[in-house]
Amino acid sequence: MSGFQDRLNVVLVAIALVGLVLGLGIWATGHPQLADIVWTAGVAPVLAALVFEIIRSLSKGDVGLDIVAALSMSAALVFGETLAAAVVALMYSGGTFLESFAERRARREMSDLLSRVPRSATRHDNGALVEVDLDDIAPGDLLLIRQGDIAPVDGTVEADGAVLNQSALTGEAMPARLPRGGDVMSGSTNTGDAFDLRATHRATDSTYAGIVRLVEAAQKSKAPMVRLADRYSLVFLVVTVAIATAAWWFSGDPIRAVAVLVVATPCPLILAVPVALVAGMSRAAHYGVLIKGAGPLEAMARIRTVILDKTGTLTDGRPRILTVETQSDLTANEILFYAAALDQASKHPVAQAIVASAQDREMGLPVPVDPVETPGAGITGLVDGHRIALGGADFVIGQVGSGHSDHPATSEAEVTVAVAVDGQLVGYLVMADMLRSGTGGFLAGLRRIGIARILLATGDRQAVADGVTEGLDLDEVHAQMAPDQKVRLVLSEREHGPVMMVGDGVNDAPALAAANVGVAMGARGTAASAEAADVVLLVDRLDRLLPGLEVARGARRIALESVIAGIGLSIIGMIAAALGYLSPVEGAILQEVIDVAVILNALRALRIMPKCAP
Incomplete structure (x- = not known):
């Protein structure tokens, strides 16, 4: 959400709160007509902003439950329930503010990545140190990385050694000690003595810049589950209006219809799903698993088949x-x-x-x-x-x-x-080319979390593939495979359920794109594989995929729990209001309690503790 929208939310909450409290004070002094005017004045800006948002959404073809909020406030004002309208205005504006706050909280790990982007660097120039913009750094330049500095570009250590904190990129808590010639990932923080860094890439081509681009794309994504929630919101809107109409028709009391409308404002279906999935993306980033969007995260939660490349994935990739x-x-x-x-x-x-x-x-x-x-x-x-x-x-x-x-x-x-x-x-x-350390444990971990089939797909000869994988818990080993054959294997496995493909080379890119979820080894993988993949492992360890899968499943489960509980409670509240057991004010307060509960529940995804965490 933009900074302007955040400020507007704060202003609307403040207006609604002042209007409600001031009106209550005037009403208590025995001036109900003046109180009605104050409450109406507090509702009007919120309702106007809401109507503008509805018109903008409808122009894009989106129909949401903001319409219910507008109907409930309008109906309350028309039928003289100004106090209820003021409560709804405060609850709606407060709920919108709470939702934006929850999403910012959920994006914490990814936002931390974006906030760490360095703006300049110190370069050696003819025996002097010069501060230069990142765009001016070229491969071969010698940069001074002082204690506390963030490496602005990828490079190699030009000193006897360096101590770097890579936790923001990889999730590794302990600083890494790199020898002379060691590879430094941009975005790492120098926690030791100052050292010289020989740039190997331009800033735009470096690891950290690529991560930032992936994060920005992830933050703009929309999951299939969220789109499904949008469709269900239309059904819920129809049901809400039908119950409100029936309550008015059979009772002859329009206030019951108003009460039904305010109980349904807004909808946990809209709030819970994006907050839970974004929280899951943020939590996965903590473990060095960068998921490009909410859609891939939801798909990860349903994976039942994993296909692994050999060189650079199952093996270390370096003889x-x-x-x-x-x-x-x-x-x-x-x-x-x-x-x-x-x-x-x-x-x-x-x-x-x-x-x-x-x-x-x-x-x-x-x-x-x-x-x-x-x-x-x-x-x-x-x-x-x-x-x-x-x-x-x-x-x-x-x-x-x-x-x-x-x-x-x-x-x-x-x-x-x-x-x-x-x-x-x-x-x-x-x-x-040796198997990665802990490969057997990684495969066992996949089985424990419910992966039914694990396959190997490699371009190597069958004898080499069999020799490397001897004793491993694999269902099938496919050797001498060209890139197009890997794609056909992925597509054939997709007929039996969602498939994840894990690889690191250019030849893996088509298969990564064909899979439901493609995973690239980002630490040393090629740009082509990282671009085609839905998930990038920021640390060169295959076992980091396990906590990523567990977080995805946990986030999806929490989203569904929040939706089912929230919608169930809302429907019960609407029925109670239709039968006359809830007044409009009581209904508005009840709905806000439900909204707060589902958002807090969705934020539980930030605290998911994978059993396979490193």
């Missing part, structure tokens, strides 16, 4: 060295040293994994000389004066002229990188 097999006098560390030093010249994922492994062991790597890379085969070059060759066994053997070597036995899921030094094959690096 890791399992062992170093030596075939010479060189030690395993020496072989890794030569391989990593040369692989600094390559951008291949396997090469980057080898370099990362050496850096983890704090090896000082020299700059390679004259590197020559043969794409898909291997690389050669000089390291500390030694001629190094590494890559596939056939490539390296061809480089050194050896006829044969004892190739280490590996599984289908493992790869080997041969290493030669000065014309001699000295060993192999055995590598594999």
Whole structure:
């Protein structure tokens, strides 16, 4: 809601309150006619604003229960029930203000993200520090991140280390300690000493900017359940008018019709659903699960089938060295040293994994000389004066002229990188893309919360897929799948119920878009998958999906509880008013109690505590 609308709500509440209290004071002094005038004056601005809103809604094709509020105030004024009209005006304006307050409270976690957007940054320029706008930052710029600063763009640590609080992005309570070269997500807060950050992206392309765009889109969304509530509101409007007409017709007393109308003003159906779903979105964001809208959140609550990609989703997505097999006098560390030093010249994922492994062991790597890379085969070059060759066994053997070597036995899921030094094959690096830690527990968690089918869909060979998933609780493993085949798998599974697809690569984007709910691994996933997905995991942990699913189910359940209870109580109140047991004033007060109760109940979604929370 805009700031103008918020201020208008406050003004209308104030006018209605002053009119009601002042009129009661005048009435108590024995001047009922003057009191009627004051009460009417307090109602008029609220009624005028309400009529304007109704006309605007009708022009868009929306019919809501604001019409009942307008009818109840108008009828009360026409039939001389000015006190009832004043109470309804106060209750309606107060209910609108309470609803906007509740929605702001429900959006707290997402609003916190938006409020943290940095506006400028401190950049190193020719030996001086200059304050620059975010739009002026380019990849390669060196920025100073002082203690308490928020990283304005994605980048890498250009210092011995950095301590960053990423809780606003990932939900992780403990600060993360990043080494030199560590990846920094924009939006992280520096809680340690000042450090230099080497920008890798422009501000508009950085993690935090993408999150902000997703949050803004989520805040404008409307869930199918909310649209369904809009349709039911028309039915409720007809029922309300029918009961009010019948009460007047059979009793001959128009005041009973007025009482029926005020009991139905406004409707818990309209208040409870958006507040509960927005509260659920905010709660999920607390756990690092960014849901793009109320619609995806509602769909998440009904998921029964989950399809998982393998590389980068079920597995870590980065090959890791399992062992170093030596075939010479060189030690395993020496072989890794030569391989990593040369692989600094390559951008291949396997090469980057080898370099990362050496850096983890704090090896000082020299700059390679004259590197020559043969794409898909291997690389050669000089390291500390030694001629190094590494890559596939056939490539390296061809480089050194050896006829044969004892190739280490590996599984289908493992790869080997041969290493030669000065014309001699000295060993192999055995590598594999490992399952994420806790994958078995994650799958068990899906079963516990009611997921009936769990499938794997990967482009890898069947033998590799079977080797990686051996022992996992999966219903089916589909291998060698092209992007269009993944889409067909999703569509076939949708015939049996709502489907969630989880992936991280460009090839997963079509399947993510085809699923009822697409989930992207946002920490390292591609922009294409994040754009196509309905849900983005802000931290690179698959198990964060579990609390997200639990929150979605809890929020939907709370919304339905609020609607059923609120509508039930409203109908009982209308029947009581039709039979003459409630006056218009009593009916208005009763309805406001019901509205407050359902809104407070909907806000319970902010306190959902998932059993699978990290």
